[in-house]
Structures are given as structure tokens and as C-alpha cells.
Amino acid sequence: MIAKFSHLCSLKLFQQQLRVTALSTCLRSIRPHSTAVDMDKVYLRHAQNTEELHITFRYSNKELKLDRSFNFCRRMDERVDEALSRIRHNVEKELSKRSRKKTKGAPAVVEPTPPPNPDEIIVALHRDGSEEGILGITFAELLSDLANVQLKLRVLDTTFDVVLNEPWTGALQLPSSMMAGCLVYPLKLELQFASRAHSSGEWFKATKPASGIFNEQTKWEPCGKGLIYQVAPADIGYHLKLVVTPANESGHSGPATECISKLPVQPGPGACPFELRQQYTRQPLSGTHEIRVVSYNLLADLYADGDYARKTLFPYCAPSALKIDYRKQLFIKELVGYNADLLCLQEVDLKIFEHDLQHVLEHTFAGIMTPKGACAEGIALFYRKSRFQLLHNYVLHLGDNISTLPIFASLWNRIKHNEQLAKRICDRSTTLQLCLLQLRETDRYVLVANTHLYFHPDADHIRLLQIGFSLIFVEHMYRQTIKERNISSQNIGLIFCGDFNSVPECGIYKLMTEQFVGTDFVDWRSNAEEAVTDVELRQPFMMSSACGTPPYTNYTTLFAACLDYIFYQSDCLELLQSVPLPTVEELSANEAIPSVTFPSDHVALVADLAFKSI
Incomplete structure (x- = not known):
């Protein structure tokens, strides 16, 4: 507790009488970094909307064998004289400790340096040009006029300039x-x-x-x-x-x-298969109507860091190669080397987005992160700032919205009577990102969708409904954009990326590429108790898969198949190239992925698209 004291008229008197307990620690003793604090300044830091005031200074005196940075955390409503007393107390304690400490290896006859008499330890705050100490006011009152007054802090024989809120x-x-x-x-x-x-x-x-x-x-x-x-x-x-x-x-x-750094630099894993793929993407695209798209499930640390992941999901992967500090170095190197215009990412840890992807990519890309409900991971979309202007960013949390948005009423009314089915699909945290981007200096637009659908093996019907609802939303925003901006349909193209957790034989691929799934399709009966009846799906977009249907986009010992796609609107956009995927030999070189050379259990899809000439 900070003791409360009445106003003291004499600086000498409060130095002798005041003793309070407060947070005061040496920066260098507790922090993994050190700050080269100027020896002639006292740094005051007060962030907006807080009551804390941080005070830092470095006191150095060779004769007293003291060179130490002090850090104090006080409150803005505290009186200045109380804080000065605390500073004095800590300086006195540090001097006393130093005086008792013999120099290592020194002869026993060497007398320790006597500390100053406590009455001689002066800690005083005053205005420049005045020797009168500042007493009896709070820090809030003191700092309200600091812009017009230069303050000085005296500690023993040293006088410091007081500065506020320097970087x-x-x-x-x-x-x-x-x-x-x-x-x-x-x-x-x-x-x-x-x-x-x-x-x-x-x-x-x-x-x-x-x-x-x-x-x-x-x-x-x-x-x-x-x-x-x-x-x-x-x-x-x-x-x-x-x-x-x-x-x-x-x-x-x-x-x-x-x-x-705590550890030295380590050798890399050697040549990674993604480096061979980057031979196709050495330079960014230069055409004004061309777009390079990457879709990549990064494998969230949430699913890789734990006994279940190490012992059941990925027992073949070296534990060190499963650690996010290792994997993120590889997938960041991979992403940067593709020189993409659009990055559609799934299973992105919030901390990886905030502390890694954003900072590494910020000079080239702008990023949008969308968490999956209360989950610590989600989906993220990055677009190259020099190529695109973001006009709108839409987020659809399917579980929360499919039962409430009017545009979903027709489909929702056909399934809501099956309570078990309705509950299961509404309980999912599946999310859709939808961004409207304009290619700079052109009249061309792209509507970019990014999602990660529900994964469960008996949930083909859930995933098919999820994509059905998603496409209803996409179509609604597509038509609204054309109307509001008076855009020709040839000047706006749809790109739909993601981990769909669905193989090409399932209904999602059929709906995307054939535009229709009938009521008798097998996916509707993937769970007998939740079987979907009397439902057919249609969508208006002519879509193609940029990377086709490769054997594997996900490759583990428990499961391996094509689950990821870059779908594009083929009547508006054309495929320039699809970067070849890793071979089975590369995927299985360490039994499966992730591995020392593959940072995820999925592989990135990379494709170059271009608007068709009108």
C-alpha cells in the first residue's frame, strides 16, 4: 500500500520521514533487452487512457561504483513528493548495497567505499532556473503544463532534463x-x-x-x-x-x-520443394490485368502443438519441425517467394498474423484477418497494395447468419425442420471472407472469397450446404456491386479460394464447375440422422479450378487427397499458368507432411490469372 502523507513544507523533512513501498525494478535485471538510456535525461511516459506514469533514468557515478538504470511505475494522481521519496529510498538502498560489495579478487584490506550520509542524498524536482523544489501537487497537475516549462530532476550530484513521452x-x-x-x-x-x-x-x-x-x-x-x-x-x-x-x-x-538472441543461427533444412516451385514465380506479374493468386492452409499451431498432434496426427514429423517458431520461417519464406498479388490463407493463428505475417508483409501487402468465432485461428487475406484498392470487406459467419439473413430464407426453410441438422450447421464456426478489390488504374474489379469449410468425415452434407449458403451470399454481393457501381459483368471476376475439405468427387466441386447439384446426390446422405431431403443447389457463375484436381493438396499418413482449390470465373478470367505441385516422391520423402522441408500438412496452390480481352 502507498502511505498517504500530509503536505510537507520542507524538502529536507520529507526526505528524512517518507518511506513508501512501490514498484521499482532495475530494467537490466529483469528484461531480455537493455535500453541505452541517456545519462542526462529522465524519461516520463504516460499513455492516454491510463493512470500509470513510468519514470526511467540512469544514474552513473564512478566514485560510488554505481551505474544503474532505474524504472518506477507511479500513478498520475500521486503527489510528486511521494514519488521523489521513493526514488531517494531506492538510490540510497542501491548505494548502500554497492558500498558493502567488495571488488572480486581485491585484497581483504581494501575498505569498501562508504556511502553518502543519508541526509546528503538529495532527490529534488524543480523548474529550470529555480532551485525551489516542487511539492504538494500531483503528477497530473504537474504534467498539464509541461509543454511550457522545462523540469529538472536532481539526484545527488547529477541534474537531469525531464522529458515526456519521447519515443x-x-x-x-x-x-x-x-x-x-x-x-x-x-x-x-x-x-x-x-x-x-x-x-x-x-x-x-x-x-x-x-x-x-x-x-x-x-x-x-x-x-x-x-x-x-x-x-x-x-x-x-x-x-x-x-x-x-x-x-x-x-x-x-x-x-x-x-x-x-538466446541461441545462435542454425543451418536451414537444405533445398525445400517450394523453392523449386518458386522458379515459376521469380518476378511479380507486370501486366495490369494479370493476377497471381495463392491459397494455402498454414496448419495452425493450435492443431500442431500438443501430444495428440505429435503422437497421432503427425508422429512421423520431428518434434522440432512441428514447432511454430521453425515452421513459420519456412512458410513465410515460401509465401514471399511466390511474388503473389493475392494470398488467401487458412488456419492462420491470430498471433502469427499479428506478430509475423503483418510485419513481414506490410511493406508490400495489406492484410485482413477474420477469426473463426472464439477460436484462436482463422482465415486471412493479403492483397498487394500497389496493384489493388480495397473497396469493401465482407465477413459471413455462417453458423450465426444462415438462420437470420433474409437472402438465406429459401434454403434455410428447407432444412430447419431437421433439428439435428440445423443445430449442427449452426454450431459451426465456419467463416467466409469476401473482398471487393479494384485493380489500380483500371476499370476492372475482383471479388475474392476465402473460406475453410467444416472438416468432419461424415459431414459432406454440411460442407455442401455451407458452400451453398456461401454462394448465395457471394451472388448477392456480386449483383449489388454491379448495380451500385454500374460495372459490366466482363469487368468483375470472382475468385473463390480455400480449404474446402472436399475431394473432387463430392458435391462442392460439382456445384462449382457444373453449377448444379440435384436432390439425389450422395452427399446429402453422408449422415443418416441428418440426411438432407428435397434440396437442390444452383449457382450462376461459370467456374473452373485453376490447379485442376491434383492427387494431393493434403498429405499425411492418416489421410491424403485433394481438398484445396482456387476456383475462378472462367467466362471473365483466363488461366495463364498453374505452378506444378510437389510430386509424391517429394511429399513422401519424410513419410508425409509436415516435415523439415514442408511447414504444413497442406501444400500451397499458386495460379496466374488474367482478365479476358473485351
Whole structure:
């Protein structure tokens, strides 16, 4: 508890009497990174909509053998004199501790340096040009006028300038796994009063000293600039250090913060099959009406990190190759190398989207993440900013909406009487992303759909209904777009990507490519208790599968088949190329996938499309 004290008129009196307990810790002792705090500044940080005030300064005195950064967390409604008392108490404690500590290896006769008399430890806050201490007001009152007043903080023999809300690095952490040939970037980078776009980074490398501890004598060799670094084969065996200087759009920069990797750079897995596929996508498409599309199920960490995954689903995969820190390096390298215009991704962990994909791709792509209900994974769509302008982003949570949206009434009324069926389909978290994009500097539009349908083996009827509802929604938005924007049907094309969990023999492929599934189709009876009767599906789009029907897009020891598709509107778009998929020999080289060279149990589909000439 913070003790409450009456106003004290004398700075000397409150220094002698006030003793309070508060959070006060040394930055360097608890954080995996260190900040090069200027020795002539006290940094105050107060974020909007919070009551916390963080105070940081570095005090250095060679005679007293003290060089330490102090960090305090106070409240805005606290009186300044109470916080000053806490600072003084901690400085006094640190000085006392240092004075009792003998220098290692020094003769026993060497007397420890006596600490200053407590009465001589002065900690005072005053305005520039005045020696009168500031007492009896809260930090909120003090800081309300800081723009017009320069404050000084005196700690013993040192006077600091007080600065408020300078760019700051709140947290910095490097990943535990770093491989040659892959990208490395901060696993965690929290900036305050700064932005990534304006902050800078410098990379260094060094081998760990024989002592096992990096110190001031360690020779760090510069190896890269920016917040993202392409790890080179020459870096294998070296530890990496990242130095981040936070800055904002006004040109102000704050103290640099550095972080050293816990482990050295490791060799990569060697040649990966996706690198052979990238020979077809070495350069981005240059034609104004051409579009490269990737659809890829990344295998969410949610389904790969656990005993069931390791022992049942993927027992053939080395445990280290199942870890997300390993896999994400490969699938990011794979995605970047396809030079795509559109990335439709499934099973994307929220943390991977926020901390990895967004930051690696942000210079080229804009991304949209759609979680599957309360699940920690979902679907994501990235589009190349130089090629597209986003006009609309629609999200359809099928389970929540199929019983309520008027456009679904006709189909819903045919199945709702089967309570078990209705409950099962409404309980699903299946989600559809639908984005309307305009090709820049053209009058061409694409409507891009991305989904991941329900997976259960006895659920062909559920998946068929899900795609039926999805296509009703897509058709509705397609016609509304044409009407609102007065677009010719030849100038807007539909691209529908995803993990459909459906083989080509099932009704989804038939509905997509033949536009019709009748009432007697076998999928309707995939679960006898939930059998769908008197339902047929139609859809108006002429669609083709860009990658055809390959034997496998998913390949594990428990199941292997074609489940993923890039469907495109063939009367509006044409196929320029489909990048060949890995061979069975490549997929089975380590029994199945995922493996040391395949980061997912699915493979990416890659196709180049173009608008047909009018």
C-alpha cells in the first residue's frame, strides 16, 4: 500500500520521514533487452487512457561504483513528493548495497567505499532556473503544463532534463529459432509514442565468448539494417543482436534498445520443394490485368502443438519441425517467394498474423484477418497494395447468419425442420471472407472469397450446404456491386479460394464447375440422422479450378487427397499458368507432411490469372 502523507513544507523533512513501498525494478535485471538510456535525461511516459506514469533514468557515478538504470511505475494522481521519496529510498538502498560489495579478487584490506550520509542524498524536482523544489501537487497537475516549462530532476550530484513521452521501446525480443536463408525479425516489439515505419534497426553478429557471457569486450560485426534481416549462411553459429531506435513521424527519436538472441543461427533444412516451385514465380506479374493468386492452409499451431498432434496426427514429423517458431520461417519464406498479388490463407493463428505475417508483409501487402468465432485461428487475406484498392470487406459467419439473413430464407426453410441438422450447421464456426478489390488504374474489379469449410468425415452434407449458403451470399454481393457501381459483368471476376475439405468427387466441386447439384446426390446422405431431403443447389457463375484436381493438396499418413482449390470465373478470367505441385516422391520423402522441408500438412496452390480481352 502507498502511505498517504500530509503536505510537507520542507524538502529536507520529507526526505528524512517518507518511506513508501512501490514498484521499482532495475530494467537490466529483469528484461531480455537493455535500453541505452541517456545519462542526462529522465524519461516520463504516460499513455492516454491510463493512470500509470513510468519514470526511467540512469544514474552513473564512478566514485560510488554505481551505474544503474532505474524504472518506477507511479500513478498520475500521486503527489510528486511521494514519488521523489521513493526514488531517494531506492538510490540510497542501491548505494548502500554497492558500498558493502567488495571488488572480486581485491585484497581483504581494501575498505569498501562508504556511502553518502543519508541526509546528503538529495532527490529534488524543480523548474529550470529555480532551485525551489516542487511539492504538494500531483503528477497530473504537474504534467498539464509541461509543454511550457522545462523540469529538472536532481539526484545527488547529477541534474537531469525531464522529458515526456519521447519515443520508447517497451519490449524487444528475438525468436528462439533462426535459420540461414530465412527472415528474422523481432518476435516481440512494443513501441510507445513511436511507429515501426519510422523506427530503425541495426543487426550485428558475434560468437559467444568462452565465458558464455556477452560483455563490453565482445566484438559485434554489423550485418544488416532494418527491422527485418535476411539471415545468411555466413551467419551460422553466430548470435545476432538487434539494436532498435524508436522514432515517430515528427522526426523525434528515443533511446536505442538492444536485444541478443538466446541461441545462435542454425543451418536451414537444405533445398525445400517450394523453392523449386518458386522458379515459376521469380518476378511479380507486370501486366495490369494479370493476377497471381495463392491459397494455402498454414496448419495452425493450435492443431500442431500438443501430444495428440505429435503422437497421432503427425508422429512421423520431428518434434522440432512441428514447432511454430521453425515452421513459420519456412512458410513465410515460401509465401514471399511466390511474388503473389493475392494470398488467401487458412488456419492462420491470430498471433502469427499479428506478430509475423503483418510485419513481414506490410511493406508490400495489406492484410485482413477474420477469426473463426472464439477460436484462436482463422482465415486471412493479403492483397498487394500497389496493384489493388480495397473497396469493401465482407465477413459471413455462417453458423450465426444462415438462420437470420433474409437472402438465406429459401434454403434455410428447407432444412430447419431437421433439428439435428440445423443445430449442427449452426454450431459451426465456419467463416467466409469476401473482398471487393479494384485493380489500380483500371476499370476492372475482383471479388475474392476465402473460406475453410467444416472438416468432419461424415459431414459432406454440411460442407455442401455451407458452400451453398456461401454462394448465395457471394451472388448477392456480386449483383449489388454491379448495380451500385454500374460495372459490366466482363469487368468483375470472382475468385473463390480455400480449404474446402472436399475431394473432387463430392458435391462442392460439382456445384462449382457444373453449377448444379440435384436432390439425389450422395452427399446429402453422408449422415443418416441428418440426411438432407428435397434440396437442390444452383449457382450462376461459370467456374473452373485453376490447379485442376491434383492427387494431393493434403498429405499425411492418416489421410491424403485433394481438398484445396482456387476456383475462378472462367467466362471473365483466363488461366495463364498453374505452378506444378510437389510430386509424391517429394511429399513422401519424410513419410508425409509436415516435415523439415514442408511447414504444413497442406501444400500451397499458386495460379496466374488474367482478365479476358473485351
